[in-house]
Amino acid sequence: MEPYSRKKRKAGVQDEDPVLLWFRRLKRLAALGLSLLVIGTVAGALFLLYLRSDALPVSSVTLTPQIYDAQGELIDAYQGGQKRQPVALKDISPYLVKATIAIEDSRFYEHFGIDPKGLARAVVTDIKTLSMEQGASTITQQLARNLYLSHERTWSRKMKEAVYALQLETQLSKDQILEQYLNQIYYGHSAYGIQAASRMFFDKDAKDLDLAESSLLAGVPKGPRYYSPYLDMNNAKDRQRLILDAMVRHNDITKEEADRAYEEKLTIVPQQPTPPAEAPYFRDYIRSVVTEKLNISEALYDSGGLKIYTTLDLRAQKIAEEAIGKQLKDAPELQAALVSLDPRNGAIKAMVGGRSYGANQFNRAFATTRQPGSSFKPIVYLTALKNHFTPLQKYKDDPTEFSYEDGKKTYKPNNFDNKYTHEWLDMRRAISTSNNIYAVHTILDVGTDKVIDTARQLGVTSRLEPLPSLALGSFPVSPYEMASAFGTFANLGVRTEPNAILRIEDNAGKILYRSKPKQEKVIDPAQAYVMTNLMESVFEEGGTGFRVSDLMKRPVAGKTGTTNTDAWMVGYTPELSTAVWVGYDKDRVISSAESHKAAPIFAEYTEGALEAIPPKQFTVPEGVVTVYIDPESGKLANEACPHSQLQAFVQGTEPTEYCSGGSGTGAQDKGRENKSWWDDLKRWWND
Structure with a gap:
């Protein structure tokens, strides 16, 4: 069979110029390449837009x-046995930031989540060794892995890591990525993030780390079991030297600064057991x-x-x-x-x-x-004040059997140690000595339902029943x-x-x-203050406090x-x-x-x-009158009744008669000889 070129010559067709032939081929290749480039660019742009709009998965980091x-x-910074104290990037030492970038990802601010040079170098090494030892992970990839993936060494995990890294780059700024990274990485001993690590190793905030401390800490995440200063200071110092040299290469510091930092004596806080919260x-x-x-x-x-x-x-x-x-x-x-x-x-x-x-x-x-118990009694006495009782209300302190529910039931309380004064007590004395007989008299006269209503107003939500024993705190x-x-x-x-x-x-x-x-x-402010005045007696002589x-x-x-x-x-x-x-x-x-x-x-x-x-x-509100009274008669004190006491009343309920019918001239001064300095101070304050 004759060659095609000979057939063309017999037919009178001349050979095409080889230069033009190669030119056409190059033109077709260029067109194809341009088309592929355009298609790739459009596809890449669409992919990036998709990554930007698609929500990142829920973080797997707690x-x-x-x-x-x-x-x-x-x-509490130690829940679940983990130490985490997130801080803003501005609150992290610039030395620590530069040290971390220098050793982990020197081109961090130049690439788009994946470093092509590092990736190519890692792939070649992995192919030669038939292994997957070279990670070539950028800071963004490491963050993606820590947030969303496991640490297994598989190609599928690496592919997902790359996609998530690109997605992070489309949705976050470089500084945001770096901030998250420095708050996530593990520094050993349950410490996650640079703030927790800084507090643990140096007892200082991350913003206060100097160059020596920063370069030491930046080396720990590579392998906390090997580079933690708690576990092997020699390894930690070797890693620090490596980081300082990297910082010099990238013009972050001078050689002299690196040498001084390496020689600096560091004060490492002794390792402490995790304290209880x-x-x-x-x-x-x-x-x-x-x-x-x-x-x-x-x-x-x-x-x-x-x-x-x-x-x-x-x-x-x-x-x-x-x-x-x-x-x-x-x-x-x-x-x-x-x-x-x-x-x-x-x-x-x-x-x-x-x-x-x-x-x-x-x-x-x-x-x-x-x-x-008796700590419930002020609620009973407040209810009494709300129902027109006064601090001068008196009941006799004798063993008493009370009847209630129209006489169908009886209740016989006892005083502490079964001791009774057999005297007429006023409210102040009843509160200070915690008298039970007085309290039950009061609750039955004022009404158990009203006491429960007062308790509810004060915020008591527990079960209360309208029984006489309620006055003694039985519920x-x-x-x-x-x-x-x-x-x-x-x-x-x-x-x-x-x-x-x-x-x-x-x-x-x-x-x-x-x-x-x-x-x-x-509560009416005046009634609240009168109760306060009465309860101050608990800490006075004769009171239970x-x-x-x-x-x-x-x-x-x-x-x-x-x-x-x-x-x-x-x-x-x-x-x-x-x-x-x-x-x-x-x-x-x-x-x-x-x-x-x-x-x-x-x-x-x-x-x-x-x-x-x-x-x-205690602030004295409007509607309160404070006067000296004669406790025995319940009347205003004067010269004839020297054993007076200062008592607050809701205005309009205070006594108006003197204990002995006198004018009251000099009553306050006469009563002072039996007063403590505290009574004088209160009198001065209220005057």
């Missing part, structure tokens, strides 16, 4: 909540409020990186825990609970749910299984309820709903919740309460309302000595928590 006290101090009962309470009352999901709480700013005062919390520990040190099985809040805004300042969270996580601050309530109720007295009748959270922010800083505690006037009066350096009001199994001290200053309970978990009878431990806890805590705050008198 970001535990950060709980702060009222001063912004971190309460502070205020653990309060922390659990915060979780319940967030997930149950505020309807934030448990998943978001556990792993969403929430920042929860609370009302707690860590200093006051520690004082409360120390006071309980001190008073109960000789009684290993005795338990205690304390709730303290600011009556002006309802902010919970301290909460202790038991003496040892590690031994028992049950929060006794909310236990509604404990009878408040259980919680320390939380009692602290809130007494806070209303301190706040002149305005009840502020107790609150523990100021605000909640998500991981991006968006505010999810801001506290707006409900406030309601539930007098034994701790030497510990109190400021005006304070309150009420003790004791049952066979419970001891209470509930009291307040203008700034703090605090309830303390002491007892056993299994309703074991408490001894006389054990029943006296609640008051010292209250006193030591209150004085310690308010140490920096000058003593403050």
Whole structure:
């Protein structure tokens, strides 16, 4: 068969110029290449647009909540055994940033999530060794892996990593990627992120790291088991040298600076065991409020990186825990609970749910299984004041059998130790000595239903029944309820709903919740103040709280309460309302000595928590009259009755007659010889 070229010549067709032939071929190839380039560019652009619009998957990294006290101090950074304290990029030392980029990804600000040079070098190495040892991961790829993938060495995982890296680059700025990376990487010993690592190794914030410290820490994530200064300082220093040299190559520092940093003697904080979380009962309470009352999901709480700013005062919390520990040190099985809040805004300042969270996580601050005993009586007496009783109301202190329900039932209470004065007592003396006979007389005369209504107004939600024994605190309530109720007295009748959270922010800083505690006037201010004035007598001579009066350096009001199994001290200053309970978990009878431990806890805590705050008198509202009276006759005191006492009244209910029919001239001065300096101070203040 003849060749095609010979056939063309026989037919008279001349050969085509070879140069033109190659030119046409090149032109076709160029056109094809251009078409492929355009198609690739369009496809790439569409792919990037898709990545930009497509939502990133849910992060697989757990970001535990950060709980702060009222001063912004971190309460709990160790939930789940992990230490995480995210910080903004601006709050990280520039030395640490440069050291990390120099050793991990020197072209970080130049590539688009994937470094072509590094990738090509890694692929060649992997092919030669038939392995997958070369990661060639950029900082963006490492972040993608930490957030969304496992650490298995497979081609499929690497492909996903590359896609997620591109997606991160389309949706975040370089600084945002770097910030997330530095807050995610693992530095060993349960520390995630540079802030936690900086606090752990150097006891300083990440923003304060110098060049030597930064270059050492930047080397740890490569392999915490090998480069942690806790485990092998020689390896850590070798890695530091490598990083410093890289920083010199990239013109981040000079050779002289690198040498000085390497030679610098570093002070590494000794490795500490993971400390228990502070205020653990309060922390659990915060979780319940967030997930149950505020309807934030448990998943978001556990792993969403929430920042929860609370009302707690860590200093006051520690004082409360120390006071309980001190008073109960000789009684290993005795338990205690304390709730303290600011009556002006309802902010919970301290909460202790038991003496040892590690031994028992049950929060006794909310236990509604404990009878408040006589600490409930102020609610009875407030109800009496609301129903036109005065502090001069008298009942005789004799053994008495009371009848109720139209005489169908009887009730015979006893005083403590079955002691009776057989005298006529007024309300002040009944409160100070915690007289039971007086209290039952009062509740039956004023009405049990009305007392329950008052308790509800004060925030007591536990079950209460209209029985005479209610006056003696026979129905259980919680320390939380009692602290809130007494806070209303301190706040002149305005009840502020107790609150523990100021605000909640998500991981991006968006505010999810801001506290707006409900406030309601539930008591007449004058009646609230008269009750405060009456309860101050508990800490005066003859009162059940007098034994701790030497510990109190400021005006304070309150009420003790004791049952066979419970001891209470509930009291307040203008700034703090605090309830303390002491007892056993299994309703074991408490001894006389054990029943006296609640008051010292209250006193030591209150004085310690308010140490920096000058003593403050309770504000006297309008509608209050304070006069000296003769306790025996219940009339205004004058020269004829020197044993006078200062007493506050709701205006219009004070006595108008003098004890002996005199003019009253000099009555105040005559009565002063029997007054303490505290009575004089109160008289001066009110005048």
